[in-house]
Amino acid sequence: MIPEYGDVVKVHTKEDVYEGILLPRPEIFDENYTVIKLDNGYNIGIENKKITKIELVKKYEKKKEEKRKIEYKKGLPNISILHTGGTIASKVDYRSGGVVAAFSPEDIVSMFPELTEIANIDSELIANMWSDDLRFPHFKLIAKAIEKKVKQGADGVIIGMGTDNLAVASAALTFIVEQTPIPIILVGAQRSSDRGSSDAAMNLICATEFIAKTDFAGVVICMHEHSDDKTCVILPPTKTKKLHSSRRDAFKPVNDTIIARVDYNMRKIEFIKNDYVKKDKNIKLVIKPNMEEKIGLLKITINMFPEQFEFFKGYKGLVIEGTGLGHMPGHVPNELANIHKKIFPAIKMVIDSGCIVVMTTTCLFGRVQMQVYSKGRDLLKLGLIPGEDMLPETAFVKLAWLLGNHKKDEVKELIGKNLRGEISERTDEKAFLY
Amino acid sequence: MIPEYGDVVKVHTKEDVYEGILLPRPEIFDENYTVIKLDNGYNIGIENKKITKIELVKKYEKKKEEKRKIEYKKGLPNISILHTGGTIASKVDYRSGGVVAAFSPEDIVSMFPELTEIANIDSELIANMWSDDLRFPHFKLIAKAIEKKVKQGADGVIIGMGTDNLAVASAALTFIVEQTPIPIILVGAQRSSDRGSSDAAMNLICATEFIAKTDFAGVVICMHEHSDDKTCVILPPTKTKKLHSSRRDAFKPVNDTIIARVDYNMRKIEFIKNDYVKKDKNIKLVIKPNMEEKIGLLKITINMFPEQFEFFKGYKGLVIEGTGLGHMPGHVPNELANIHKKIFPAIKMVIDSGCIVVMTTTCLFGRVQMQVYSKGRDLLKLGLIPGEDMLPETAFVKLAWLLGNHKKDEVKELIGKNLRGEISERTDEKAFLY
Numbered sequence: 001m002i003p004e005y006g007d008v009v010k011v012h013t014k015e016d017v018y019e020g021i022l023l024p025r026p027e028i029f030d031e032n033y034t035v036i037k038l039d040n041g042y043n044i045g046i047e048n049k050k051i052t053k054i055e056l057v058k059k060y061e062k063k064k065e066e067k068r069k070i071e072y073k074k075g076l077p078n079i080s081i082l083h084t085g086g087t088i089a090s091k092v093d094y095r096s097g098g099v100v101a102a103f104s105p106e107d108i109v110s111m112f113p114e115l116t117e118i119a120n121i122d123s124e125l126i127a128n129m130w131s132d133d134l135r136f137p138h139f140k141l142i143a144k145a146i147e148k149k150v151k152q153g154a155d156g157v158i159i160g161m162g163t164d165n166l167a168v169a170s171a172a173l174t175f176i177v178e179q180t181p182i183p184i185i186l187v188g189a190q191r192s193s194d195r196g197s198s199d200a201a202m203n204l205i206c207a208t209e210f211i212a213k214t215d216f217a218g219v220v221i222c223m224h225e226h227s228d229d230k231t232c233v234i235l236p237p238t239k240t241k242k243l244h245s246s247r248r249d250a251f252k253p254v255n256d257t258i259i260a261r262v263d264y265n266m267r268k269i270e271f272i273k274n275d276y277v278k279k280d281k282n283i284k285l286v287i288k289p290n291m292e293e294k295i296g297l298l299k300i301t302i303n304m305f306p307e308q309f310e311f312f313k314g315y316k317g318l319v320i321e322g323t324g325l326g327h328m329p330g331h332v333p334n335e336l337a338n339i340h341k342k343i344f345p346a347i348k349m350v351i352d353s354g355c356i357v358v359m360t361t362t363c364l365f366g367r368v369q370m371q372v373y374s375k376g377r378d379l380l381k382l383g384l385i386p387g388e389d390m391l392p393e394t395a396f397v398k399l400a401w402l403l404g405n406h407k408k409d410e411v412k413e414l415i416g417k418n419l420r421g422e423i424s425e426r427t428d429e430k431a432f433l434y
Numbered sequence: 435m436i437p438e439y440g441d442v443v444k445v446h447t448k449e450d451v452y453e454g455i456l457l458p459r460p461e462i463f464d465e466n467y468t469v470i471k472l473d474n475g476y477n478i479g480i481e482n483k484k485i486t487k488i489e490l491v492k493k494y495e496k497k498k499e500e501k502r503k504i505e506y507k508k509g510l511p512n513i514s515i516l517h518t519g520g521t522i523a524s525k526v527d528y529r530s531g532g533v534v535a536a537f538s539p540e541d542i543v544s545m546f547p548e549l550t551e552i553a554n555i556d557s558e559l560i561a562n563m564w565s566d567d568l569r570f571p572h573f574k575l576i577a578k579a580i581e582k583k584v585k586q587g588a589d590g591v592i593i594g595m596g597t598d599n600l601a602v603a604s605a606a607l608t609f610i611v612e613q614t615p616i617p618i619i620l621v622g623a624q625r626s627s628d629r630g631s632s633d634a635a636m637n638l639i640c641a642t643e644f645i646a647k648t649d650f651a652g653v654v655i656c657m658h659e660h661s662d663d664k665t666c667v668i669l670p671p672t673k674t675k676k677l678h679s680s681r682r683d684a685f686k687p688v689n690d691t692i693i694a695r696v697d698y699n700m701r702k703i704e705f706i707k708n709d710y711v712k713k714d715k716n717i718k719l720v721i722k723p724n725m726e727e728k729i730g731l732l733k734i735t736i737n738m739f740p741e742q743f744e745f746f747k748g749y750k751g752l753v754i755e756g757t758g759l760g761h762m763p764g765h766v767p768n769e770l771a772n773i774h775k776k777i778f779p780a781i782k783m784v785i786d787s788g789c790i791v792v793m794t795t796t797c798l799f800g801r802v803q804m805q806v807y808s809k810g811r812d813l814l815k816l817g818l819i820p821g822e823d824m825l826p827e828t829a830f831v832k833l834a835w836l837l838g839n840h841k842k843d844e845v846k847e848l849i850g851k852n853l854r855g856e857i858s859e860r861t862d863e864k865a866f867l868y
Binding site for chain 2: 042043085127128129130131132133134135136137138141163164165168169241242243244245246247250293295296297298299300301302303307308311321323324325326327328329330331332333334336337339340361363364365366367368369371372373375392393396400
């Protein structure tokens, strides 16, 4: 019997034996390779000429997934799950090797049956995309969907999204949703649902529990706290960054603390911050979805050229991810740095073209303080605005949002002021790593 | 008696009284402000019209700093301190408000007298600059100075540098110094020596102790481990990032561990890694200081434009700080992302122009894995090279150094290979934050 795609096989080479699910060859592998998905969820390509035997272990069986009929349960809250794509709520189709989306309320309930015990679930597909491909108009789309769900009487909205830009999106939505009667929780997964180590179910269930059992309203993120399956954390939407490429506990607060902790096994919720806005269906949803398109983000390094700054002439806003307390090249300490003569004039030209330039720090933790050294003071004189302790990504979406909703003078005033928890008090000594 | 610059004064306003050292007004403050340096080391500007009284507390007295004559002590190691500027080994001149450099061996010994008990200190000024203004040719200058000191028989070299790019410089010097008979330690300070909380002395003393008491050879960083004054850490030169803008323990290993810990009070050294190259004066110093100038670093965000990539056409190398496992925009999930159609072609144009493009991750922690999602595989097909678990800044100086010393094909081969500890083994499960 010749193994087919989807079958579990053992691929023998002279040196090794690999067991896994036989997959269609992805485009990047040339045809001389056989690809299998290993138990740990990753794919491996084995050169055909090295293969001595392919042994069939188990024929592919399409799982009969009974689509559960959803009963409306009185007394349970109504929660809408909006899907935008990403690893969460997707699974691999072993016939095609591709990831398929599972998005109807019935699909969601089939995948995560526990949800029906916590809430009445309704689900909608907004988009099916990598979060890297998000553009500002997508936030408008998401905001409109939130608006619809609030009108329909939802007690909470969960947004499933790819993790790469989930924290950036949560910051953007926090500015866009100026006022909300209900909680809006962004949830992602670092491992897809077909992997034993998937965090999709637990993140989704904890978010649902948080909506069902607390009176919290506002935009937040819900993800794993540690690499074990004990707790999820509710994270501040403008002060969180994905700080690990693959771990399930990749999302960490930066210059802030978590808002709450959800104990997955005990289904208990512990608030760390108690000064939140409370759920109140009488509060009106206020949405301001406009964002200025022409915004740049420039990470500083040594050995830069004036052209790298001049490029942003004509942009409406630019966030610089500078070094330390908010620094960048531009002094001429000696003849080896003669090229720096043109850097400050280049920035001046950008600012004179109408661009608002905001300084943040690549240290991520800590605050921009541009008065401490003459380097910073010279940049202030040029017209750069300190971004305080905002994450560069948060400053980026905030600047775009401000320019979409305010006059230029107001934007200059508001960018350094705290609007949505994105800037801490100067007196707050925030916990650092470790 | 009218208070003069340098005097300790009390500035009274209706609401408050501020005590500190009267400073010349920095250029950014307009003339309607009076500026004093507070006890905590920071400057404050008080609007003149709010000032009710300025009271003289203490006249400025120029400290008599006896320049200690340095005696050569037989049996102690010879250590050269090379200065390039920055907060370390500088102090504020309260008459001018400016920071002055203290760089002769006598000055150093006057500031940090304990050093003479550990080693015979010799010191040299290479440059006096912000580390932000470092350009690649400065590393050549530093390398030449190291060469000179090794020839003169130094047992170790300490390089004092501004902290903003100290970790970047340590990575660059690690590639440049291919082989060394002695230790080369980069040391900075987050607070200047005139502040009670300065870390300058302790970092310098711990680095000196580490040279004097161990057989370690190679480039490393020595900075505070915690915010207290108990221990310093010896950090891996290619896997360290300044992760806080102001804390003294800002320097943290990323995807790696510390090499050793120096107990400041007990003067004891504990090695965490034992597989280091040992000091051996018979080993030849090998220096390869060439670095390609035309290298870019591009941080990815959502909502980018094709022009931001096209810009790098003609550059010899580009490091992309992508998201997650090594991703960026470039798919067209729907009509809202139509602009993405031109992003992959723009990258192709850059690569076709002869530019080597390397992908790293803005998560900092964890590894780029571009085979996992089709997003990554599409980027691989375009010709992007995965930067494994290198810090974006390390990949940047490595790429510049490789292009300065190798043929293009070799560079493509070597950028993803571990040369100086900058890439971990895939099997290493590295400790994450917290």
